Structures are given as C-alpha cells and as structure tokens.
Amino acid sequence: MRVTAIAFAVALSIAASASAQEWDQYVSTQDGFKVDFPGQPTVTETTWKSEYGYDLPARVYTADKGKEHYSMTVVNYNGIEKQGFERQAKCPAGAETCQGQRNIGLGNTIGPGYSTQDIRGALVYASFQFFKRNATIDHYLWNWEDLVEGHEIHLTNRADGSRTMAYIAMRENRLYILEGTVPKGYPEPGLFYQSLGWVDKDGNGIRYQFIYVNEVYGLGLYPEPPHNQGGQFQGPPPAGR
Numbered sequence: 001m002r003v004t005a006i007a008f009a010v011a012l013s014i015a016a017s018a019s020a021q022e023w024d025q026y027v028s029t030q031d032g033f034k035v036d037f038p039g040q041p042t043v044t045e046t047t048w049k050s051e052y053g054y055d056l057p058a059r060v061y062t063a064d065k066g067k068e069h070y071s072m073t074v075v076n077y078n079g080i081e082k083q084g085f086e087r088q089a090k091c092p093a094g095a096e097t098c099q100g101q102r103n104i105g106l107g108n109t110i111g112p113g114y115s116t117q118d119i120r121g122a123l124v125y126a127s128f129q130f131f132k133r134n135a136t137i138d139h140y141l142w143n144w145e146d147l148v149e150g151h152e153i154h155l156t157n158r159a160d161g162s163r164t165m166a167y168i169a170m171r172e173n174r175l176y177i178l179e180g181t182v183p184k185g186y187p188e189p190g191l192f193y194q195s196l197g198w199v200d201k202d203g204n205g206i207r208y209q210f211i212y213v214n215e216v217y218g219l220g221l222y223p224e225p226p227h228n229q230g231g232q233f234q235g236p237p238p239a240g241r
Helices: 002-020 080-089 115-120 122-131 190-194
Strands: 023-028 033-038 042-049 055-065 068-076 135-145 148-157 163-171 174-182 197-199 205-208 227-229 232-234
Touching (some): 033 190, 174 190
Antiparallel strands (some): 033 197
16 A cells, blocks of 8 residues: 555656646736747746946846756847947047947937947847857858847857757847757757747737838838737738738
C-alpha cells in the first residue's frame, strides 16, 4: 500500500510538472502583444540604454522549459522626446550633435537631442546587440510578423552549441525583442516566433492589412494601416482595394 501511495504521489508530481510546462497563449494588454509561452512567464521591470544613451523603461517576460529559454523584452520609446528636450536644454551653444533639431517634435528627421534618430535606428541597434555575442550568425533577414516589420536573426553559440532564434520588431514606438534559445541538437524555436501577434488595450487581436513600419506610422507621419480588430475591419481600405 505504501509503495502504491508513493508511486501515485510521484505520478501526480510528474503530471503537475508537465502541466506547468504546457504551452499557452500569453496576452499583455499593457505592452500590446500576444505570444505562446511554456507556462506563465515571469515579468521583470528594467531599463534599456538606447543607442543615444537614453534610459528607457522596459519589461522582460521570461519562461523556461527544461533547458530551453524563452523571453520577450519590450522597451517603451514613447517618453524619449521629453528626455530629448531635457537633454537639449543642457547642451552647450552650437553643440549640434547634442541638440539635434530644436523646437520640433518627433515628426522630423533627427528630433530634439537625437530622439527621433534613436527611434528610427532602434531595430538596427537592438539587432546589433546579437552580433556582439560569442556566436555565429547563421542567418539575418528582414521579415514581418502579423505584418509588423522586423529583423529575424538565427545564431549558434560558439561555447555550447545552443541555438537562438530572435525577432526584433517595433510598433507604436515600442521595441519588441523576442528570443528563444534551445540546447545543441534541438530544433530551432520557430513555433515560439510564429506565435507572436499584436493586441489592443482590451486584448483584442490586431492584424494589419499591409506592412506596419514604425518609423512611418509610429512617428505619426501617416495614419496607421487599416487592420482587422475583433473580427471587424478598422480604418479605410488600402489604395487599389
């Protein structure tokens, strides 16, 4: 009887562990994305040092499945204009590389204190951080996920042979860094990447009707592309449709 009880307890423990590792869709209305994680992710508040030295608020969502590691980092660039004006006010006279463009907001080329420039280059800067790792870049390409443009990176760690697949996107001036790493010999975490999508403040899924480019739409140069939201078509149809 005691052996049976122990075996039953072990079986329950294994079942609970397996249940905790099941993949399920996680939705963040706060950061506007949805993605499949192996269990409930841990959320950590942090800061991100941008290319032009701005400290920006960020959150990191992480989850592990055995030796596999999955994360989503979201950096909010929406407060960078205010920081740019604050930096600009302290710049020495004539210091253009500090001042940027004066008395103009984000809808221009450089922006106050190079804040617009920082947003425009965020995808490249975040991608470059992967290039600095002790890893071989197997493939680097432009791609899109639910029609939000981004950079896709595949790399192999030189030390332990683990494989990483990353996707870096930007939407509504938020930088998204999706990263999955698996041990040597495992298939790449492509399903993790493919599960990525976008949501509104109420958690309704959003799929754009044509490519969303943040440096155009996030900066307010044009209205965002029309999209399906909650099963309904939102916004005017694209030209030619």
